[in-house]
Amino acid sequence: MLEGIMIGLSAAFSVQNLLMVVAGCLIGTFIGMLPGLGPMSIIAIMIPVAITLGDPTAALILLAGVYYGAIFGGSTSSILLNAPGVAGTVATSFDGYPMARKGQAGKALTIAAVSSFAGGTIGAILLAIFAPALSTVALLFHSAEYFALMVVGLSAIAAFAGTGQVAKALMMTILGLILATVGEGALFNMPRFTMGLMDLQSGISFITLAMAMFALPEAIFLVLNPARSASGAEGGGSGKITGLRFSREEGRAILPVIGRQSVQGFFIGVLPGAGATIASFLGYAVERNIASGKEQAEFGKGSVKGLAAPETANNAACTGSFVPLLTLGIPGSGTTAILLGALIALNVTPGPRLMVDEPDIFWAVIISMYIGNLVLLILNLPLIPYIAKILAIPRNYLIPFILFFTLMGAYIGQNNATELLLLVGLGVLATILRFADYPLAPLLIGFILGTMLENNFARSMQLYRGLDFIWERPMTLALLVLAVLLVLLPTYRARRARKRAEGVADGD
Amino acid sequence: MALDRWIALIFIAFCCIYGYAAFFTMDQLLPPFMQRNPVWPSTFPKVLSVLGILVGLIVLFGLEKSAEQSEPSATDINYRRLHEYNLVQALSLLGLMVVYALALRPAGFLLATMVFLAGGSAILGERRWLTMLLVAAIASGAVWYLVQEVLGIFLRPLPFFLR
Numbered sequence: 276m277l278e279g280i281m282i283g284l285s286a287a288f289s290v291q292n293l294l295m296v297v298a299g300c301l302i303g304t305f306i307g308m309l310p311g312l313g314p315m316s317i318i319a320i321m322i323p324v325a326i327t328l329g330d331p332t333a334a335l336i337l338l339a340g341v342y343y344g345a346i347f348g349g350s351t352s353s354i355l356l357n358a359p360g361v362a363g364t365v366a367t368s369f370d371g372y373p374m375a376r377k378g379q380a381g382k383a384l385t386i387a388a389v390s391s392f393a394g395g396t397i398g399a400i401l402l403a404i405f406a407p408a409l410s411t412v413a414l415l416f417h418s419a420e421y422f423a424l425m426v427v428g429l430s431a432i433a434a435f436a437g438t439g440q441v442a443k444a445l446m447m448t449i450l451g452l453i454l455a456t457v458g459e460g461a462l463f464n465m466p467r468f469t470m471g472l473m474d475l476q477s478g479i480s481f482i483t484l485a486m487a488m489f490a491l492p493e494a495i496f497l498v499l500n501p502a503r504s505a506s507g508a509e510g511g512g513s514g515k516i517t518g519l520r521f522s523r524e525e526g527r528a529i530l531p532v533i534g535r536q537s538v539q540g541f542f543i544g545v546l547p548g549a550g551a552t553i554a555s556f557l558g559y560a561v562e563r564n565i566a567s568g569k570e571q572a573e574f575g576k577g578s579v580k581g582l583a584a585p586e587t588a589n590n591a592a593c594t595g596s597f598v599p600l601l602t603l604g605i606p607g608s609g610t611t612a613i614l615l616g617a618l619i620a621l622n623v624t625p626g627p628r629l630m631v632d633e634p635d636i637f638w639a640v641i642i643s644m645y646i647g648n649l650v651l652l653i654l655n656l657p658l659i660p661y662i663a664k665i666l667a668i669p670r671n672y673l674i675p676f677i678l679f680f681t682l683m684g685a686y687i688g689q690n691n692a693t694e695l696l697l698l699v700g701l702g703v704l705a706t707i708l709r710f711a712d713y714p715l716a717p718l719l720i721g722f723i724l725g726t727m728l729e730n731n732f733a734r735s736m737q738l739y740r741g742l743d744f745i746w747e748r749p750m751t752l753a754l755l756v757l758a759v760l761l762v763l764l765p766t767y768r769a770r771r772a773r774k775r776a777e778g779v780a781d782g783d
Numbered sequence: 784m785a786l787d788r789w790i791a792l793i794f795i796a797f798c799c800i801y802g803y804a805a806f807f808t809m810d811q812l813l814p815p816f817m818q819r820n821p822v823w824p825s826t827f828p829k830v831l832s833v834l835g836i837l838v839g840l841i842v843l844f845g846l847e848k849s850a851e852q853s854e855p856s857a858t859d860i861n862y863r864r865l866h867e868y869n870l871v872q873a874l875s876l877l878g879l880m881v882v883y884a885l886a887l888r889p890a891g892f893l894l895a896t897m898v899f900l901a902g903g904s905a906i907l908g909e910r911r912w913l914t915m916l917l918v919a920a921i922a923s924g925a926v927w928y929l930v931q932e933v934l935g936i937f938l939r940p941l942p943f944f945l946r
Contacts (some may be wrong), residue, residue, distance in 0.1 A: 327934045332824065404823070442841040443787065446794060449835045453801060456828050463824040466810070468804065498876060499868035672918060675903025678880060679896065686887070687936055695884030699877060711787035711864040733822040741821055766847060 279630075280403065283638025286332055287646060294446065295328075295337040296643050300650045303344020304662055310351045312677065313347035313362070315609050315716075316490035319359030320680050322482055322617045323687040331621040336643040338614055343395065343647045344655070346551070346593060349585060351659060355380060356666065362602040363551030363589045366559040370581030377577055379736075381518040386579055387586045388656045390533055394587035395648035397537035398544070398594030402601075403641050405545075406630070409602040413627035419735040419744040421603075422753035425728045428605045430758040431547040432717050434765055442767050443713050448721040454479055474693040483685040484722055486551025487607070488715045490681045491702030497674055519656065521579070528570075529583035532562055540588030544595025544703050547607035562762070571584050585778070594644060601637060602626055605724070609716035612723045655773045658700040786862055791842035798839060802832030828867045892941040894921035 286292065299321075306317045321341050325334035349364040354371035367387065373382040416424070429448050436444035459466045469475040536558045543554040560582035564576045574581040582699025599607045604626035606612035618625050625635060630637045655662070685698045705715055735744040735751075745752055805828035813823060841847060883899045890898075892942035909915055930936050 280906070323936070324934060327936065332906065439847060442838055442847045443839045446835070446842055449831055450794065450836060453798075453828070453831050453835065456831070463817070465824055467809070467824055467828070468801070493879070495873050498873045499870065501869070647872075669909075671904045671907040671909035672915075674876075674907060675900050676922070678876060679900060679904060679922075679926075682880060682883060682899075683930070685932060687934070690936070692884050696881065699880050699884065703877065707786075708790065710865075711785075711790050713787065713790065729827045732827065736821045755805050769847075 277665055278637045279407070279634055280642070282635050283640075283642035286635045286639035287336065287642040291330075292333055292336050292639065292643065295333050296340045297650055297654065299337045299340020299342075300344040300347075300647055300655060301662075302467040302660075303341035303346075303461070304348040304351070304651070304655050305344075305665060307345030307348025308662065308665055309348075309673065309677070311636070312345075312493065313349065313489065315485060315613055315719075316493065316681075317341055317345045318512040318610060318617075319482055319485040319490065319615050322613070323684060324618070325617055326599040326620050326688070331618065331623045332639045334617065335614070335623075335636065335640050336620055338617060339644055340638060340647045340650070342487075342593065342610060342614075343590070343644070343651060346589060346753050347388070347391060347651050350391065350660075351384060351663065352617060352666065354387060354582075355663060362553055363592075365552070366555040366585035367582065367589075369559060369585070370576070370578050373575070373577035374579075374582065379518070379577070382521045382525075383582060384518045384658065384659055386521055386529065386582050388652050390536075390583040390586040391590040392530065392648045392652040393533045394537040394540060394590035395594055395651075395739075396645060397533075398541045398591035398642055400646070401541045401591075402594055402598060402644070406602050406637075406641070408739040410630045411597065411604050414631075416627070417735070417748070418731040418738070419748050419751045420754065422728060422731040422735055423758070425605055425724050425731065427754050427758045427761065428547040428599070428607065428727075429717070429721060429724060430761045432720055434608070434761040435546070435553065436714050436717070436766070438769055440712075440714060441762065444549075444717045445762065447708070447713055447715065447718040451718040451721025451723075452725040452728070454484070454718075455722045456729070474691065474697075477717075479697065479701075479722075480685070480689055480694060481723055482688045483694050484701060485613050485616070485719055486681045486685050487698050487701030488705045488719055490684075491698065492706040492709045492715075493558070494674060494677045494681065495702070495706050497670070497677075501670070525579045528577055532580050532583045533587045536562070536584050537591040540591030541595040544592030545598045545607070545654075549601055550610075551592040554592035554595075555585035555589040558584040564722045569586060575657045590662065592708075597640070597644075601640070602627055604629075604727075606720060609719050612716075612720045616723050642700040643672060655783070676702065708783050788845070791839050795836055795839035795843065798832045798835035798937055801828065802836070805829045805832055872906055872908075876903060879903060879906065888939065889943050891940055892927055892938040892946075893923050893940050894942050898927065 306312050317340055318338055323670045325337050328334045350367045352358050353364045353368035354375050357368050357372040371383045433441050433444035457468045459476055493531055497657055540554040562580055596608050596611050599605045600611045682695055685694050786890050804900055805825045809825040820855050879902050886895045897919045904915045927938055927940055
């Protein structure tokens, strides 16, 4: 491992890669602050840039920097405006915004940055420990296990979708898988479902899909409901941000919170489908429950602990979500799914072989995560008062630019104007789905995993001349059973909870 | 019927068409040597269409009980309040995007982008024409320079009659 860290250090500390981290963090913070543009949209916009870099290490470092920056930017708008740009920072606004209202915006930002830094750093250390171990196990996997593992991943994403959302999430996953079958696959030399259109021959570009699923609906929502972006007018966006320091007592109060939440957040992040949003809410809830009576009353009114908990947890979870991506090549969240797409476009196949074949990429990413956190703390934090000026850009200018960048992101990758029509069409579809409360991340993950899922399935079928691989490989069977259980469990538990509730009502 | 169930219904119909294509139209084209494979190009789509219909039915009939709906906040988006929203603006912007897609090649990047950015602001109610055009012109020039010169991706800058 030490050897790996050295390789990573030498790769990450090249001038080019350091520049990439700094640039990525700054761009990410800048755009992440804007209402409605979450890390997924930003990474999708940045992918063409990353791909033209050509060097996968630099590209991945840039994108990871953008990811961290975006989360940090999201926290900033949560604290200053009570307008979280990202679902993962909603819990940050619970205590961050009240603090800003009390005139402690600067302190809140510092605490957020320090907790993010600590969460990300501890997460990166845990990643450096667990990823190689998991890689070793994963090297024993064959296509049958990969197939089963992807099924587990997809069903976990549905299972964690929340009460009443499991079937909807599954539906979206299947829609994503269906969209992935369009075009000429690598496995069969024939076009499928292209409806005779040349432009569909190579399939739907995942950047176009990512833009259409995330960036475009948000922009349309901003147009539809001005209240979504108007909160900037009354908030402290233009106000002065002063007093970045926090006291020694406050530091002592948040220290155990950071310790607990970085570990908890990391492991939640590792689970497919869970990720930063669940980690931050859970982190907040746990800390509130174990806080003493007096501190508990403070939660929601500007408690430093309540701010530190979700901030630590979401950053640790972001780092944790890299574990399945780097070791198994299976993304657990929408963001890592986009990163996976970018990696494939750069001719890098993430998975257990990555650590063996291209250790410099693997370790450089881990090291650069650490550097990224450091950059956020020492470079971005002092710049926040200036970066926050972007929130003052009038909506009339902001929205056309967001739409324009969405269009450019889809166009640059393909150099094909038909792609833009596809983008608008899919964007309208995504907006309607969002209105009906369908989760869209499963769709994108299904789309990205679709080809791999089919390839691994076909390979195992060919190897065993049929479905026998399910029975003959115990690992595969176990994973598939787990996948079924994951989908059924939430339904079963909800039913039992309802039964119990009814029973109590009857008993009265 | 709520919107999400309508969507489930449409999804089921879509899966039926997709399944029809997979079950009845794909296999005839298959060359004989590929028919000996256990997996055909149509295998995965067949499985997907069946699964899709099943899950679609679950959503359609509401077999899974949904969570209690909390009161939506002002910043939430809700289709039942669609009429209160700026629907015309949103649709015009989408139209503008389509026009941009169609005009990008013939009109060239610079002109198309300028019109798009300025037009977008105008649709959203901006009336300071000079600022608007200036911002749009600088932005399209800067983006073109970045994409063409820094990233090295070719973007046709000028309209067809100036080429």
